[in-house]
Amino acid sequence: DAKTTQPPSMDCAEGRAANLPCNHSTISGNEYVYWYRQIHSQGPQYIIHGLKNNETNEMASLIITEDRKSSTLILPHATLRDTAVYYCIVKDYGGSQGNLIFGKGTKLSVKP
C-alpha cells in the first residue's frame, strides 16, 4: 500500500499556480519524497524529489513541511499540457531499487 495520501482530483486555471498536496505522516528519517506525473497513455515522468529542504527545478517546486509529514508540489504557471495524474511517493534512497509504489495519485485538470 502507498504510504501517501493525495486528493483524487484537482482543477487549476491555465496560467495559475497548481498546488498539489501530499500527506505522508508515517515517513521515516531516511525516506525521500518523490513526485512523478503520468500524462494519459504515456510512461510516468520524474518531476522532483527532496528529503527535508525545499527543492526547485525547471519543472516545479517541492515544499516539505518542517516535520516532514506533508509536502506540496507547485507548478508555478500551469499549462494545458500539465494535465496529468501526479504521484507522490516516499522511498528510502536506493533501498529495494526501483520498487516504487505508485498509489492512485491526483488527477490534475488544467482548464483554459
Place this chain on the structure above:
Amino acid sequence: DAGITQSPRHKVTETGTPVTLRCHQTENHRYMYWYRQDPGHGLRLIHYSYGVKDTDKGEVSDGYSVSRSKTEDFLLTLESATSSQTSVYFCAISEVGAGEKLFFGSGTQLSVL
C-alpha cells in the same frame, strides 16, 4: 523518452503462446526495470536489472522471466501468456547514485486473448 525504446508498442496474442517484449536504451544506464500498469493497481515492479546478467525479482514476478545480455537491452518474456497478463508494460532506466529518479519508456500494450 530519455533514449528508451520499447517494442512492440502494441501486441495481441493468444493464451499459451510465448511473448517477448524488448526495451532498448541509448543512455548506458546501469539499472533497467519492467513495470506493469493495471486499473486499480497502479504501476507494479515485475523484474529489474542492476547490470549485464544481473537481475532480480520485483513485486509481481510470477509468470515472467527477464534477460540482459547487453547493457542496452532488457528483455521481458512471458513463457506462456495468460489473460491476467493483459496489461500495459513500461520499461524504465536509472543511473547509479540517482536514487529513484527513473526514466520511463512509452509502454507496450499487450492483450492476451
